[in-house]
Amino acid sequence: MASEAVNNYITKRYERWLDYSLYHCGLAGISDEATDVLNEVICSLLQKQSELLDKLLDTKKNGYTELDFFVLKMIKLNASSPTSQYRSRYKPLPADDNVDYSKMDIEDLPDETEDKNADILAKLHLVREIYESLDLGDLAARVFEFHFFQDGNFSEWKGPETLKQLYEIYNGVQELIRKKISGESTAFSFKL
Structure with a gap:
């Protein structure tokens, strides 16, 4: 379980990470999934060893922590890579945009909701x-x-x-x- 310092840092940085997620998800064509990508990254992050998270939080570089760099890297990876954990888990169903659904012969089945x-x-x-x-x-x-x-x-x-x-x-x-x-x-x- 993550320390209170890590939890507080995540809460403090969440909005900035969300902006970063919105940007990269927009580039990947999944801008409506930016919050989901960030939340998936944070869930994955919180499953790591507490000692590792504390070490990432304590290591500073150019005014940021290694935790920031780790989260930003994971957001970019999950948004852009088709083989990433997020994209493979929530893969959309394939659709053919060239099909005119109004011309398809779809059988309307009666509503058989039985009591x-x-x-x-x-x-x-x-x-x-x-x-x-x-x-x-x-x-x-x-x-x-x-x-x-x-x-x-x-x-x-x-x-x-x-x-x-x-x-x-x-x-x-x-x-x-x-x-x-x-x-x-x-x-x-x-x-x-």
């Missing part, structure tokens, strides 16, 4: 309706209701039944409902 919550609710109502129409015994009804509708965990079941028995009962009721939904014959009942 997933309404779909889940409808399915839940269907399961509830089938569950209530089944001829279930008291235990089977309580087990299914506890696990399916109340989202209860069988390890918290208050009763003498074992986990194996509870799962067998639940799976049996679930199978009856599945068969009823698919239209299979459900002439048998599940009484317990």
Whole structure:
């Protein structure tokens, strides 16, 4: 983590570095990305060792620090070099400026935004309706209701039944409902 002196220096010099970034990004044709380039450089800078940053800050040359020269060099490199870290990470999609998009045959697909919550609710109502129409015994009804509708965990079941028995009962009721939904014959009942 950078020292407080380095953080204060970055805050103090940010506007000047941004001007430099605006200039070089303008030359590179990406002037609207100047702030992003500078922020990327600062993020990369702050990931360096604290000792190195302090050393760069303490080394003065012509009224500037080595930290200034390092940041300016990285801004110029990230703005101008197509293989730089910033340019390769945020590479724009290739586009053909010679294409007349108004003459292209683009299929307009209908907006198929489905209401997933309404779909889940409808399915839940269907399961509830089938569950209530089944001829279930008291235990089977309580087990299914506890696990399916109340989202209860069988390890918290208050009763003498074992986990194996509870799962067998639940799976049996679930199978009856599945068969009823698919239209299979459900002439048998599940009484317990």
